[in-house]
Amino acid sequence: xxxxxxxxxxxxxxxxxxxxxxxxxxxxxxxxxxxxxxxxxxxxxxxxxxxxxxxxxxxxxxxxxxxxxxxxxxxxxxxxxxxxxxxxxxxxxxxxxxxxxxxxxxxxxxxxxxxxxxxxxxxxxxxxxxxxxxxxxxxxxxxxxxxxxxxxxxxxxxxxxxxxxxxxxxxxxxxxxxxxxxxxxxxxxxxxxxxxxxxxxxxxxxxxxxxxxxxxxxxxxxxxxxxxxxxxxx
Amino acid sequence: xxxxxxxxxxxxxxxxxxxxxxxxxxxxxxxxxxxxxxxxxxxxxxxxxxxxxxxxxxxxxxxxxxxxxxxxxxxxxxxxxxxxxxxxxxxxxxxxxxxxxxxxxxxxxxxxxxxxxxxxxxxxxxxxxxxxxxxxxxxxxxxxxxxxxxxxxxxxxxxxxxxxxxxxxxxxxxxxxxxxxxxxxxxxxxxxxxxxxxxxxxxxxxxxxxxxxxxxxxxxxxxxxxxxxxxxxxxxxxxxxxxxxxxxxxxxxxxxxxxxxxxxxxxxxxxxxxxxxxxxxxxxxxxxxxxxxxxxxxxxxxxxxxxxxxxxxxxxxxxxxxxxxxxxxxxxxxxxxxxxxxxxxxxxxxxxxxxxxxxxxxxxxxxxxxxxxxxxxxxxxxxxxxxxxxxxxxxxxxxxxxxxxxxxxxxxxxxxxxxxxxxxxxxxxxxxxxxxxxxxxxxxxxxxxxxxxxxxxxxxxxxxxxxxxxxxxxxxxxxxxxxxxxxxxxxxxxxxxxxxxxxxxxxxxxxxxxxxxx
Numbered sequence: 001x002x003x004x005x006x007x008x009x010x011x012x013x014x015x016x017x018x019x020x021x022x023x024x025x026x027x028x029x030x031x032x033x034x035x036x037x038x039x040x041x042x043x044x045x046x047x048x049x050x051x052x053x054x055x056x057x058x059x060x061x062x063x064x065x066x067x068x069x070x071x072x073x074x075x076x077x078x079x080x081x082x083x084x085x086x087x088x089x090x091x092x093x094x095x096x097x098x099x100x101x102x103x104x105x106x107x108x109x110x111x112x113x114x115x116x117x118x119x120x121x122x123x124x125x126x127x128x129x130x131x132x133x134x135x136x137x138x139x140x141x142x143x144x145x146x147x148x149x150x151x152x153x154x155x156x157x158x159x160x161x162x163x164x165x166x167x168x169x170x171x172x173x174x175x176x177x178x179x180x181x182x183x184x185x186x187x188x189x190x191x192x193x194x195x196x197x198x199x200x201x202x203x204x205x206x207x208x209x210x211x212x213x214x215x216x217x218x219x220x221x222x223x224x225x226x227x228x229x230x231x232x233x234x
Numbered sequence: 235x236x237x238x239x240x241x242x243x244x245x246x247x248x249x250x251x252x253x254x255x256x257x258x259x260x261x262x263x264x265x266x267x268x269x270x271x272x273x274x275x276x277x278x279x280x281x282x283x284x285x286x287x288x289x290x291x292x293x294x295x296x297x298x299x300x301x302x303x304x305x306x307x308x309x310x311x312x313x314x315x316x317x318x319x320x321x322x323x324x325x326x327x328x329x330x331x332x333x334x335x336x337x338x339x340x341x342x343x344x345x346x347x348x349x350x351x352x353x354x355x356x357x358x359x360x361x362x363x364x365x366x367x368x369x370x371x372x373x374x375x376x377x378x379x380x381x382x383x384x385x386x387x388x389x390x391x392x393x394x395x396x397x398x399x400x401x402x403x404x405x406x407x408x409x410x411x412x413x414x415x416x417x418x419x420x421x422x423x424x425x426x427x428x429x430x431x432x433x434x435x436x437x438x439x440x441x442x443x444x445x446x447x448x449x450x451x452x453x454x455x456x457x458x459x460x461x462x463x464x465x466x467x468x469x470x471x472x473x474x475x476x477x478x479x480x481x482x483x484x485x486x487x488x489x490x491x492x493x494x495x496x497x498x499x500x501x502x503x504x505x506x507x508x509x510x511x512x513x514x515x516x517x518x519x520x521x522x523x524x525x526x527x528x529x530x531x532x533x534x535x536x537x538x539x540x541x542x543x544x545x546x547x548x549x550x551x552x553x554x555x556x557x558x559x560x561x562x563x564x565x566x567x568x569x570x571x572x573x574x575x576x577x578x579x580x581x582x583x584x585x586x587x588x589x590x591x592x593x594x595x596x597x598x599x600x601x602x603x604x605x606x607x608x609x610x611x612x613x614x615x616x617x618x619x620x621x622x623x624x625x626x627x628x629x630x631x632x633x634x635x636x637x638x639x640x641x642x643x644x645x646x647x648x649x650x651x652x653x654x655x656x657x658x659x660x661x662x663x664x665x666x667x668x669x670x671x672x673x674x675x676x677x678x679x680x681x682x683x684x685x686x687x688x689x690x691x692x693x694x695x696x697x698x699x700x701x702x703x704x705x706x707x708x709x710x711x712x713x714x715x716x717x718x719x720x721x722x723x724x725x726x727x728x729x730x731x732x733x734x735x736x737x738x739x740x741x742x743x744x745x746x747x748x749x750x751x752x
Contacts, residue, residue, distance in 0.1 A: 046658060047239065048239055048654060048657070048658075067239070067657070067660075067662070068239060068654075068657045068658050069657055069658060069659060069660025069661065069662055070660060074658075075658050077654060077655065080651050080652060080654075080655055081655060083652060083655070083669075083670055085670075085673045085674065086669070094659050094661065094669075095659065098656075098659055098660050098661035098665035098666075098669075099661075099664070099665045099668075099669070100665070100669060142659075146659075
């Protein structure tokens with residue numbers, strides 16, 4: 001369970017406050033207008049931005065001072081999720097050992113993960129020799145071997161076409177169900193939220209609001225969110 | 235802070251910067267402390283100061299003045315081999331000075347090609363020694379540099395402006411007033427300052443083509459005071475003058491902030507609608523042919539005469555070549571050992587102090603550092619025994635500003651592109667350095683290693699201060715052969731040095747790019 005206790009965040013001069021609980025196994029979308037602080041929230045949870053008040057807890061463990069690589073989470077960014085000079089297998093292997101010295105069990109795990117996301121046979125390819133969708137799959141294979149109990153997505157599929165994006169979201173949905181991980185996913189598109197999440201966290205006006213059931217919130221959004229969502233969509 | 239949000243630590247680069255800072259400042263301090271009045275600076279010393287300023291000023295003016303038409307011709311002409319010619323313009327940077335001097339002697343010397351031609355016409359041979367020889371050699375080295383700087387500025391004029399000017403029917407005069415002169419006014423001061431600063435510390439050229447009371451630079455006077463008069467106090471006093479001049483000129487060159495000219499990008503051709511007149515076309519062709527001849531003929535002379543002499547080189551030349559390869563290798567290792575951590579540190583933050591330390595090499599001249607190291611080492615050990623190590627070290631410090639200029643932009647890019655991913659995967663530290671940072675910077679590391687190795691291979695400077703007969707580097711051995719009037723052997727050895735310098739640059743640069751991706 002992830003808990004943000006009265007956390008005060010900042011990105012430059014921008015300020016954001018959150019008091020939030022993400023139960024284990026929950027799938028949550030983070031939505032809100034551009035510049036409202038969705039990425040600030042994700043990056044603070046991931047440990048890239050400092051906290052100016054409050055605590056971030058994982059169960060009983062205080063994560064506030066823990067480095068990004070040591071937190072119990074995996075993250076996919078908008079872009080640059082693969083190292084271009086390493087093969088698919090090497091990129092996935094980084095999820096197990098940053099120095100890349102894998103033993104046989106670990107190599108097997110990498111092969112299984114690559115097969116699971118449907119990339120078998122492409123282990124030795126460089127990322128540049130993959131399609132956009134295949135690159136996303138490779139990054140997800142790494143998330144799989146990382147086996148962290150929380151997955152953060154900062155719109156990693158934004159550059160993909162609609163059909164491909166849906167395919168990736170379904171894959172994410174399957175993977176978190178298989179591993180029992182919690183998911184926190186930034187999205188611009190309410191359809192994405194409906195597709196795979198149970199709950200929605202709205203980030204707006206410097207505040208992170210409490211999670212609410214996805215369907216109910218999107219069917220009947222509060223006034224301030226209506227303008228952002230646009231009339232009568234989803 | 236326990237939490238690491240940066241993929242790498244800063245301290246190795248800070249440590250390297252402190253080492254460089256201490257080394258350079260300690261040398262300067264040692265020189266300051268050791269400088270003593272004695273009989274002060276005599277008239278010959280002031281003559282050296284005057285000559286230094288005059289030759290640097292003339293070299294800068296002539297190089298830049300000639301570079302303007304060459305850059306203009308290259309900017310608006312498209313011809314086969316244009317890219318190769320622009321690459322050739324970068325070559326003098328890694329060309330050992332002693333080789334260029336030999337080549338220039340064969341073309342412009344008393345018994346050179348031009349004098350022979352004049353002889354057939356019944357005219358007197360030209361004289362190369364003295365002020366005009368020194369300036370000639372400096373123009374040979376700096377005309378290409380100035381041309382690249384100006385060409386770059388020329389190509390940075392947006393193509394739309396040329397289109398606009400063409401649509402307004404602007405002729406050559408209007409084109410000049412509207413576009414070219416405003417651009418030149420921006421770039422020329424920087425180019426002048428840079429060439430002036432480079433020529434201030436001229437040593438090898440003055441040593442071989444100048445000399446005598448009338449044509450001695452400060453750098454050469456330091457060497458003579460130290461080596462012939464055994465007057466360390468006066469050498470130190472001259473060093474202070476040199477520091478003041480180089481630091482001032484270096485500061486000036488930095489202020490006018492000349493853009494970096496390393497790397498490619500110059501073979502782009504802006505589409506232009508001017509210069510189609512017959513006169514412009516012929517003029518540009520003549521300019522390009524003359525510039526090509528001026529740059530290529532001396533090199534051709536080195537190769538031709540070298541082929542004749544390389545057959546019977548004495549063993550001493552090969553021994554010296556081996557020494558040079560060793561010095562160059564050591565210098566390159568030191569250079570990379572300093573430059574890579576410093577580039578990493580600069581890329582993680584603004585890194586002001588570290589960047590400053592990297593530039594310190596520009597404030598001191600090689601011989602000033604050499605004298606400083608002699609003063610520091612002398613009480614403890616025999617500096618002559620350390621001559622080669624000292625040479626390698628000074629070469630590395632002098633190459634450091636160039637290496638940083640190549641490495642830092644790429645280091646910034648790698649950190650920006652991959653830093654967060656590396657940190658999120660727990661790669662911060664060693665794993666990120668070896669698996670991401672170094673592979674990502676491979677091409678730039680290879681390029682700067684190539685530059686450093688070639689510069690060190692061809693350097694004739696500090697080694698002259700300390701060298702004994704048994705420990706010559708190849709450039710020094712060539713100089714000795716020239717001094718003994720064994721020109722054929724000197725020319726053969728020069729070809730060997732040319733092959734080594736170009737070869738080591740090519741191999742390292744190429745090695746960095748081999749199989750490099752993204």
